[in-house]
Amino acid sequence: MTPPPLVLLAHGSRDPRHAATVQALRAGVAGRRPGLRAEVAFLDFNAPRVSAALGALAASGEREAVVLPLLLTRAFHAKTDVPAALRAAAARLPRLTIRTAGVLGPSPLLRAALERRLTEAGVHDRASTAVVLAAAGSSDPEATAEVERLAREWQRAGGWWAVRPAYASARGPRPAEAVTALRTAGAPRVAVAPFALAPGRLPARIAAGSAEADTVADVLGAAPELAELVLRRYDEAVVAGRRLKGQARQKPSLAGV
Template sequence: MTALITLSHGSRHPRAKEGIRALTEAAAEKLGVEWADAHLEFDRPTLAEAAAALSSPRAIVVPLLFTRAFHAKVDVPAHLTEAREHCDLTLAEPFGTGPDIAETLHKRLRIDAPSASHATLFPVGTSDAEQAANYARLADNLARLAGIDVSVVQATRGDRRFVDRHTHVLPLFVTHGTLLDRIPPHLSASGPLTTDLADVVANRYRTAEKDA
């Protein structure tokens, strides 16, 4: 049996790891496989530690990343090389910002703020122009699904201007993080996506398993 390992960025937030574990367990339950969570920094286990602790001889690693910037291009391959000393690992595609993520956000919006007339997508942020454009495309896709205007405010770019004080904020966060504290308290806001992403993780696993 091929195990599932999720690989998160990691966070100093005290509740970050519990969200990752809940997501990983929910996805593994859908797949019926052994699971482990791993982290690039701040949290443990590392990918190598998680791979070494598995009873399964093989695992598929799903990066819990919405961008294909530095972490996806540099950190993930480096951690994968080290971890392959302990287990036969296949790397799945990260989350990205495609249609399945737009649909996940739309489902959350319908639950948390079904009558919202405006939404603000709130990602961690990036200095990469291509990734910033991907955020904009995700907002456009979400706007088409929801039938309302959707803006983008990046948490790490110093832009905390929410264009509509009556907006509903949708964090593009896998789990709890210190940057979520930047959402103004007077605004309506959802929490991190956590287990809402279980189907996406399971689908990334299945695709990687089929293509391996």
């Protein structure tokens, strides 16, 4: 059975590195799963938009697709923008079954990717390093709670001097405030770990607010852990889709009743 194609749906950004990073992640996913058709799409700023990407799949003869939102938490985009865009696409493409995979977080693989980026940035002594987990920020309490839970779990399991969340927008503290607070608390070294998928406006804010940190890691980008996580979410969506198909076949027909 040919696997349904995967569409990696990113937010999009005017920063050209954003789309390039998403394409690099797509290449990493495709390299791990030969035979899987993997495409990219964007909600805004970049092409192709998700409706165009899905339309191209339908035009090529595909009858099913899995759309995976490249989002780290279930915030506004996951709950509002993505469903709206996919509803509109489904209305225009009635012969294409569109399945939505879960967002990336939460997952231990995200923590592993964060640690990879810190190591690449030269952070090795965890016991003397405090980490600022710098997220984009959201007014959605579920998304904020997820970032705070990740910070707590990472500190407990990672052996860091401390791990503190910070946000580039919406609520505080800002990254600069978190760096200052950790310095005041006596942290020997402070590193900032951007909890962001690709370069863009909010990751740029994180970088600008991290000037007083000893180290600023790169965004998660095309880390191998991200490619593995994408495939896990894809597989989960495929299994759920098969289960739904099986349930539909098992329902008794009401014809003639």
